[in-house]
Amino acid sequence: AQSVTQPDIHITVSEGASLELRCNYSYGATPYLFWYVQSPGQGLQLLLKYFSGDTLVQGIKGFEAEFKRSQSSFNLRKPSVHWSDAAEYFCAVGTPNDYKLSFGAGTTVTVRA
Amino acid sequence: GAGVSQSPSNKVTEKGKDVELRCDPISGHTALYWYRQSLGQGLEFLIYFQGNSAPDKSGLPSDRFSAERTGGSVSTLTIQRTQQEDSAVYLCASSLRQLGALRTQYFGPGTRLTVL
Secondary structure, eight states, X not given: OOEEEOXXXXXXXXXXXXXXXXXXXXXXXXXXXXXXEEOXXXXXXXXXXXXXXXXXXXXXXXXXXXXXXXXXXXXXXXXSOOGGGOEEEEEEEEETTEEEEEEOOOEEEEEEO | OOOOEEEOSEEEEOTTOOEEEEEEOOTTOOEEEEEEEOTTSOEEEEEEEETTSOOBOTTOOSTTEEEEESTTSOEEXXXXXXXXXXXXXXXXXXXXXXXXXXXXXXXXXOEEEEEO
């Protein structure tokens, strides 16, 4: 079965600084990968997804992620963080034969002025 | 168009009571999922509906949990004889039909359940 690890529980970043959130997955073939964001009291919003093709994926709100098969990683990046990016971020993995998504434990991002 | 909606947004109940949580999927989405997000834990899959097919209930934690989907649209998750460990945020998601390929799941705002 597939699994996801988000090594960082909490990250604090200054407004305007760059952000990188790590995600490592475990799966024998090419997985389907997702990043979701959850603001306080809200549901999950899809930021971006990777199914196949170009390994650098652009998402909403200025986020991007890069799929690296050799490292089993799908790290999320943003060049310049805004205060509104403070939220919890979840990486998720799915497979072609299983509709259930497996989620990481999440990374909470705090943005300081 | 409208996204996935869930009601109520918050539910406080006493231990031993039954609760019903409702999910309205995105129009045209035939697949519907329930997940649970407990404090300090990630999201765990509960149940999956696809059209008129038998649901996948493999994630339901106990027989106190059940779910139904009427008319291929609205779904209700029922928890009987609630326990304090049932306190969590219950998230519903929907997607286009899963047919040999994983479809993107779109999530609702969730129902926060607190069992006293």
